[in-house]
Amino acid sequence: MSNNVIKHTVQDGVCIISLASKPVNALSKAVRVGVIEAMNAALNDDSVVGIVICSELALFSAGADISEFSGGDLSPMLPEVLAVVEGSTKPVVAALNGGAFGGGLELALACHYRVSVAKNKVGLPEVHLGILPGAGGTQRLPRLVAPELALQMIVTGAPTKVELLQGLFTSLVSPEALLSTAVNLAKDAAGKNIPATCNVALEMTPQLEEMFSQTSAQTAKQARGFFAPLKCVEAVKAAFTIPFDEGLKEEGRLFMQCMKTPQARAQQHFFFAERAAASVPSIPKDTPVRDIKKVGIIGGGTMGGGIAMNFANVGLPVVILELEQAALDKGLALIRKNYENSAKKGKLTQEQVEQRMSLLTGTTSYDDLGDVDLVIEAVFEKMEVKKAVFEALDKVCKPGAILASNTSTLDVDEIAECTSRPQDVIGLHFFSPANVMKLLEIVRSKHTANDVIKTSMVLSKTIRKVGVLVGVCFGFVGNRMIEVYSREANRLVLEGVSPERIDKIIYDFGLPMGPFTMGDMAGLDIGYFVRQSRIEFIAHDPSYCTIADELVEAGRVGLKAGKGVYLYEKGSRQPIFDPSIMDIAKRKADELGIEQRDISDEEIVERCIYPLINEGANILMEGIAQRSSDIDVIYVYGYGFPVHKGGPMQYADEIGLSKIVERMKYYESAFGDYGKHWFTPSPLLVELANKNETFASHKA
Numbered sequence: 099m100s101n102n103v104i105k106h107t108v109q110d111g112v113c114i115i116s117l118a119s120k121p122v123n124a125l126s127k128a129v130r131v132g133v134i135e136a137m138n139a140a141l142n143d144d145s146v147v148g149i150v151i152c153s154e155l156a157l158f159s160a161g162a163d164i165s166e167f168s169g170g171d172l173s174p175m176l177p178e179v180l181a182v183v184e185g186s187t188k189p190v191v192a193a194l195n196g197g198a199f200g201g202g203l204e205l206a207l208a209c210h211y212r213v214s215v216a217k218n219k220v221g222l223p224e225v226h227l228g229i230l231p232g233a234g235g236t237q238r239l240p241r242l243v244a245p246e247l248a249l250q251m252i253v254t255g256a257p258t259k260v261e262l263l264q265g266l267f268t269s270l271v272s273p274e275a276l277l278s279t280a281v282n283l284a285k286d287a288a289g290k291n292i293p294a295t296c297n298v299a300l301e302m303t304p305q306l307e308e309m310f311s312q313t314s315a316q317t318a319k320q321a322r323g324f325f326a327p328l329k330c331v332e333a334v335k336a337a338f339t340i341p342f343d344e345g346l347k348e349e350g351r352l353f354m355q356c357m358k359t360p361q362a363r364a365q366q367h368f369f370f371a372e373r374a375a376a377s378v379p380s381i382p383k384d385t386p387v388r389d390i391k392k393v394g395i396i397g398g399g400t401m402g403g404g405i406a407m408n409f410a411n412v413g414l415p416v417v418i419l420e421l422e423q424a425a426l427d428k429g430l431a432l433i434r435k436n437y438e439n440s441a442k443k444g445k446l447t448q449e450q451v452e453q454r455m456s457l458l459t460g461t462t463s464y465d466d467l468g469d470v471d472l473v474i475e476a477v478f479e480k481m482e483v484k485k486a487v488f489e490a491l492d493k494v495c496k497p498g499a500i501l502a503s504n505t506s507t508l509d510v511d512e513i514a515e516c517t518s519r520p521q522d523v524i525g526l527h528f529f530s531p532a533n534v535m536k537l538l539e540i541v542r543s544k545h546t547a548n549d550v551i552k553t554s555m556v557l558s559k560t561i562r563k564v565g566v567l568v569g570v571c572f573g574f575v576g577n578r579m580i581e582v583y584s585r586e587a588n589r590l591v592l593e594g595v596s597p598e599r600i601d602k603i604i605y606d607f608g609l610p611m612g613p614f615t616m617g618d619m620a621g622l623d624i625g626y627f628v629r630q631s632r633i634e635f636i637a638h639d640p641s642y643c644t645i646a647d648e649l650v651e652a653g654r655v656g657l658k659a660g661k662g663v664y665l666y667e668k669g670s671r672q673p674i675f676d677p678s679i680m681d682i683a684k685r686k687a688d689e690l691g692i693e694q695r696d697i698s699d700e701e702i703v704e705r706c707i708y709p710l711i712n713e714g715a716n717i718l719m720e721g722i723a724q725r726s727s728d729i730d731v732i733y734v735y736g737y738g739f740p741v742h743k744g745g746p747m748q749y750a751d752e753i754g755l756s757k758i759v760e761r762m763k764y765y766e767s768a769f770g771d772y773g774k775h776w777f778t779p780s781p782l783l784v785e786l787a788n789k790n791e792t793f794a795s796h797k798a
């Protein structure tokens with residue numbers, strides 16, 4: 099008997115149980131029931147001497163079905179299934195044709211033998227979901243591989259090449275030989291002593307004690323603010339201090355401790371959010387994708403060079419245009435330097451460096467862009483400059499070429515309208531450093547054709563980015579939201595809070611750095627020019643980033659100048675607090691009639707984060723983002739919002755939208771004209787709060 103997700107047949111005395119649950123053999127209830135039924139059938143069949151568990155899909159298994167975590171009748175739980183496998187009186191061999199992750203690897207660990215294709219990776223990534231391996235992984239893995247390797251795999255969740263896990267596999271073979279090797283192994287093992295993993299004895303030693311305490315100390319630093327990683331250490335340590343069955347119980351206890359946390363909800367939300375971003379329901383599924391075989395980049399500066407690397411990294415030839423040969427040479431040299439640095443760190447071989455550099459050519463003539471399928475401009479952020487580039491591209495690029503702008507704030511509709519082919523124009527907003535940051539904001543203008551959007555979304559996955567579709571408005575999603583966050587942080591300084599204290603509070607909230615450290619790194623002049631380009635937007639508020647404006651006008655533009663909000667010693671990136679900033683703040687506060695006062699940490703977090711959430715609600719209401727989880731993806735991948743909070747919108751859902759509304763209304767009334775203009779709750783936020791609903795439940 100088989101169901102449609104588990105099949106089993108007997109071949110030459112061996113029962114072959116095949117996982118066939120598309121798309122990734124997630125170990126759903128149906129799969130768990132199917133495995134137990136197949137195991138019982140094999141155990142009750144006297145003609146069967148051994149059992150092989152394999153997969154019909156590309157992956158062996160992606161582990162537990164994460165979509166089941168929201169609840170329901172989950173029996174039989176995975177540990178129960180694995181106990182049947184491990185307790186089998188007939189040898190069970192796992193045949194890994196592809197990746198085995200989480201519960202998928204735990205299933206293999208419960209088998210008595212394992213064989214894998216040689217080119218394969220396995221892992222226990224549960225920590226990325228805010229939990230830990232909950233089906234024996236923390237107790238079985240350290241019984242099969244070196245303790246420090248098992249501990250690192252579980253604490254980091256990193257996929258590991260099977261060739262580094264020799265103790266785990268009886269053999270690593272070619273794909274063609276996998277099944278026969280597994281079947282023969284099962285037959286050879288028949289009738290012999292069953293090497294159940296649970297019977298491997300472990301004991302604690304002083305060296306291991308030291309390893310666990312060192313790992314805990316490192317993890318507390320590296321996984322700052324996360325709950326699950328330290329619980330992973332506790333669970334693995336239990337394998338060395340208590341018997342196996344008690345260890346399973348301790349693992350289960352720690353698993354449930356993690357599963358109940360807001361962090362687990364946030365990280366599981368984010369897992370699906372990242373994947374949902376690729377979905378554009380408004381585009382028909384049969385929309386074709388344009389073939390991108392060659393890419394042009396206009397501008398070989400930091401951004402242009404970084405963008406070019408993304409395509410060379412995946413084998414696509416790139417031609418970079420700069421009008422001056424010197425600038426072109428400098429740009430290509432910078433790319434080479436980046437690759438050479440990666441090679442020095444062992445991330446690339448020298449051969450790969452040369453192979454990628456060979457894909458990058460330069461030109462000073464637009465005529466050389468006649469055969470590109472996609473061109474991305476990364477020139478100075480001024481509309482006139484961008485329009486001139488697109489007019490030139492319109493003349494030389496072949497019909498059907500996609501013309502993209504890397505603009506971070508400008509109107510892509512207006513850029514498209516300066517060409518004869520507005521339907522081929524789109525925004526591809528990379529985040530600096532463009533060859534590192536995972537986020538790509540895909541900006542659709544009102545003219546952009548569906549196949550251009552779909553091609554851009556597919557291309558984002560090809561270059562290993564997370565593409566998120568956004569609409570046209572000032573700053574699209576990310577920069578529009580960061581603007582209100584920066585405004586409020588600057589206002590707090592005027593009201594007497596030091597930048598250093600604000601940065602510390604926001605760092606402790608979970609961002610990689612506070613607004614002022616970030617501003618100095620990016621350059622205060624960027625925000626300054628943005629404000630200069632939209633004076634009408636801020637004209638009514640003379641306090642708007644007024645300290646930052648004074649600093650820029652005095653040449654204090656940030657780290658690159660050795661002074662911004664903070665001071666920097668030559669060659670150092672370490673911010674040094676400059677008390678004179680508070681003198682400027684006091685002077686300006688007096689001029690503007692702003693009262694300076696003691697402000698609580700809680701108010702600082704609320705005033706930096708709630709307006710950001712409120713702006714996200716407006717973005718959602720205006721249809722600039724397709725869904726609230728897209729905003730979360732943008733904020734986590736583009737701005738370092740802590741993934742253990744799931745992104746700003748998930749964080750708001752966790753707090754409760756009514757609380758956000760209540761606090762926004764408090765500040766709206768407490769701060770006079772300033773509050774009335776900047777703290778008006780978004781109508782969508784109010785509507786959802788009144789209905790006791792969440793952003794996640796809102797369908798645009």
Ligand code: T1G
Nearest residue numbers: 122124160161162163164165199200201223231232233373
């Ligand atoms: N559960 C449910 N759905 C899953 C899934 C899973 N474990 N893994 C993937 N999917 C869906 C995914 O949402 C997408 O759906 C489709 O499959 C293709 O995924 C007890 C408790 C394995 C590296 O954390 O890391 O086991 O968008 O686009 O790029 O200890 O999927 O098409 O509708 O990512 O080839 C632990 C999670 C679970 C692994 C393959 N396991 N998955 O990447 O495909 S907890 C994980 C991945 C656990 C036990 C505990 C990746 C992949 P849709 P994809 P991919």
